[in-house]
Amino acid sequence: MGLKSNLHNFRQKNKDKKWLPAFSAIHTFLYLPNETTHNGTHIKAADDLKRTMNIVIMAMVPCLLFGMFNAGYQHHVAFGEIERAAGGFFSLDSTFWTMDNFMVGFWKVIPLVIVSYGVGLIIEILFAMKNKHEVEEGYLVTGMLVPLIVPIDIPLWMLAVAVAFGVVIGKEVFGGTGMNILNPALTIRAFLFFAYPTWMSGDKVWVHGAVERDQMIANGSNLDAISGETILGSYAQGNTNVVYDYWDMFWGIIPGSVGETSKFLIIIGALFLIFTKVGSWRIIFSTLIGAITMGLIFNGVVNAGWIPETSKFYGLMNVPFWQHLIIGSILFGAVYMATDPVTASQTNKGKWIYGFLIGFISIMIRVFNPAYPEGVFLAILLMNVFAPTIDHYVVQGNVKRRMKRLKVKTA
């Protein structure tokens, strides 16, 4: 029966081969395996890890596609080739949804995707062969997240080094998918940020071509420098005169990492994840609540007049609390990063605390960190480390209740 039986026979023939996990990864991609239950439950529900991970990837695809349009658009705007677009997401001026914008972005973003998946999956397969287990699906999501959270012009070799670091140190040393403490995608980003800070922040990296232009100027070209600062970058410089309005921020036609600019599409993705019960609504909502709380506190400090207008923190503290949700990548972090079930808190009560603290700390870092104006990824990594501690105390609540019951009985 064609492909199905050929693949089956091939598997039977090579049962003992070391490279079988590599074959299995492809085989199980094409076909749901013929594995049956033994004892225990004789029937199983329809979901497996591949299906679950696939849902997360689908939630990210709109962000990726939008990122391609936006990369081209930002490039052309910065080089003065087109006018700034105005209007809503569906009624944007003809200068945004153009094939030209898309193709510029496409040829910049696709290599990022290929490097991210290529390097990551090769390492995953090697470790699967070494540890004699199947290739687990965790990297399918990580590999998609990585291109979305890096600047468009990041050199590919840097990305490759970072992915290798993130997968090996962030995940495989702990035992692979399901065992890691830190979110692998954020480990990759943290590595890039601390190893190559000039490529991860500043006003040059967010627009395709700006760095190149800078180098040409440095080499003596008589050209204007391109500046494509993120909104947070402007605020952190004390420059409150931002050219974008809130709708631009919401729809996402602003400079930023590849996939995190469109708050509209992130909200759609979030609703999709919550509806399919794949993403934790508890974490998403509590993160936003945490961010709003911190924003309100800062607004209160400003309103009370406790901070002079000359302070370098004044600009960001004065941002109305709700705007914190549409500038920077807090929303992207809340929906796609904080919800990673392995590194988040695993108890329902713990998820509320974990998410709240992520939002709270994100905005705190955003305001107080002068060197790097976005705090979301640091806040999530920090809370990844504390998630087991939060769970510990939640579980202890249950344990204490049990102990108390025993005491009442024996007393």
Place this chain on the structure above:
Amino acid sequence: MSKDIKIKKGLDIKLVGEADKTVEQAIISNFCTIRPEDFHSVIPKLIAKEGTRVQAGDVLFHNKDIEAMKFVSPVSGEVVEIERGPRRRIDAIKIKADKPQVFKDFGKFDMTSDAAATKAHLLASGCWAFIKQRPYDVIANPEKSPKSIFISANSTAPLAADLDFVLSGKEQALQAAVSALAKLTEGKVHIGVGSNNSPLASMNDATIHKVSGPHPAGNVGTHINKLDPINKGETVWTVNAQDLVIIGELLLTGKFNAERIVALAGSSVKKPRYFKTIIGSEVSTMVYDNGVDKDGNDRIISGNVLSGKQLKPDGSLGFYHNVITVIPEGDDYEFFGWNKPVFNKISTSRAFTFSWLNPKKKYALNTNTNGEHRAFVVTGSYEEVFPLDIFPMQILKACMYQDLDEMEALGMYEVAPEDFALTEFICVSKQPHQDIIRKGLDLMLKEIG
């Protein structure tokens, strides 16, 4: 004072092939097989050697550690074969049944006897095997006295035999058994019933609780957790409702009558219905005459689909089971099965699985695992189907890394493998939860005892 139990967390798995409410006499099985592995953790000391003639109620073997605990033959006949496994472990005792059955007479039991006499009578007659204990989910230790005894008369497992139906008309035997059991505990006998129509709803010497909600509302584990959770050092006994009939009949007539009404169900059965048969009977006496293809690719299960035991075609009805389920094997590949929309399988998510659209629909599930074994990744889904006040994932992990202190603290004394059947069913990582819990309990039994 009765307290009603209402649970919200859980999942009713609706399957095709529910048994019609008609009872048929099964063909009398030529052989009867008793498998010591049904009595978890009991090491048998064989009494009836090959060639011995036994009556129904004669001792086959006793518990090596507790000699008074006898296990008896459900039929009269001749012991024809002792099947042995590795290290001469006894795997099965096969008895060739006589045509007219002869019962050993234990004598009509004086219902006014005290606890010690009742206990001795049940131990000697083989009926003790029906009484199980928690912690550890093994046959009750007769030296300990339980703080309460739990009986569930509400069957919520998929395709389970309807206890209201199979127990109707047996009120006298049930009452005798309940009254006898009530003597063995300082506490109460708790009976959980689904409705007031249950034959057990009007029992004396017991507290009746009305139970409602999705599966596992019918599991005794749920009742125990909601009514009288087990603390360290305490013991609770549980008895299957249908086994009360055998206990009751022994007390009233002096006969160990292992007859039981069994549901034959599942999507591979053309005429699902109930059968009157005997513990240990060959399932082939029921299965193949009722539309199961003899050379079809089916799985025969003694027990329900969640925690039953896989049988070979020549297998026999397990000691504690009152349902035989036959479902198709799922040993085939499915093209892009992991990402295409799914309409014909059950799921608690909505990840392009559409069972949430039609909660009343009945499904014909097969034995495919729908995915490969993975490490625990997804969190929060088990809690939706797990009504006990216990953290399911944390206790499973504690069992896996064998931390006895943590297992104890998280509530290991309260659980049995069947409590984790639903979490196993929905597990995205396809982890064998019941097996993990069983091994954890065995470890505790060995180390703490």
